[in-house]
Amino acid sequence: EAGVTQFPSHSVIEKGQTVTLRCDPISGHDNLYWYRRVMGKEIKFLLHFVKESKQDESGMPNNRFLAERTGGTYSTLKVQPAELEDSGVYFCASSQVTGSKGETQYFGPGTRLLVL
Amino acid sequence: AQSVSQHNHHVILSEAASLELGCNYSYGGTVNLFWYVQYPGQHLQLLLKYFSGDPLVKGIKGFEAEFIKSKFSFNLRKPSVQWSDTAEYFCAALNTGGFKTIFGAGTRLFVKA
Numbered sequence: 001e002a003g004v005t006q007f008p009s010h011s012v013i014e015k016g017q018t019v020t021l022r023c024d025p026i027s028g029h030d031n032l033y034w035y036r037r038v039m040g041k042e043i044k045f046l047l048h049f050v051k052e053s054k055q056d057e058s059g060m061p062n063n064r065f066l067a068e069r070t071g072g073t074y075s076t077l078k079v080q081p082a083e084l085e086d087s088g089v090y091f092c093a094s095s096q097v098t099g100s101k102g103e104t105q106y107f108g109p110g111t112r113l114l115v116l
Numbered sequence: 117a118q119s120v121s122q123h124n125h126h127v128i129l130s131e132a133a134s135l136e137l138g139c140n141y142s143y144g145g146t147v148n149l150f151w152y153v154q155y156p157g158q159h160l161q162l163l164l165k166y167f168s169g170d171p172l173v174k175g176i177k178g179f180e181a182e183f184i185k186s187k188f189s190f191n192l193r194k195p196s197v198q199w200s201d202t203a204e205y206f207c208a209a210l211n212t213g214g215f216k217t218i219f220g221a222g223t224r225l226f227v228k229a
Contacts, residue, residue: 043219056216107160
């Protein structure tokens, strides 16, 4: 079974440019998450989709970040315009819906974003 | 506020030494706890998890962790580390029925051959 995949693996852009990150979850996983790790700090939750609906976007830093999951399959995270502080590793994760029990989230390899 | 704290940012050990990485959480309600590992150049992988039942959880590669509710702790242990255990280790917590995983800052483990 294929795992969570992310594209690109890394991206170097200049301040003010736009970047779009893509995540393909494990097939059949309705839950999809975006996380970010800024250099040297903890991995922080950005948002959570259930199928195509945004369930929780409380972690999105500001309105320069836009996440979509049209059709409930893959997701994109667009940063426009990018700022220096947006540099970091962006992780995507997916999980099945397990009801009241805890779930395991499976992580992708991450996209390293560097804004110059 | 919900939080997870890891006691050490960097740990350096020689092969065959014993390992214990500290993790404390601050959460209301029932919590699920995880340890993830990221080997150099690889994905975050699940090492072990605690949902309920036996508080001593065994994971892959000889790792184990003990959930001590009274201490709000979930420390990771391995009796004898190998050079290949060099990686970054993350403790994480999730409210039962919730979806927003809270991570600790990570501990970088270096094992000297």
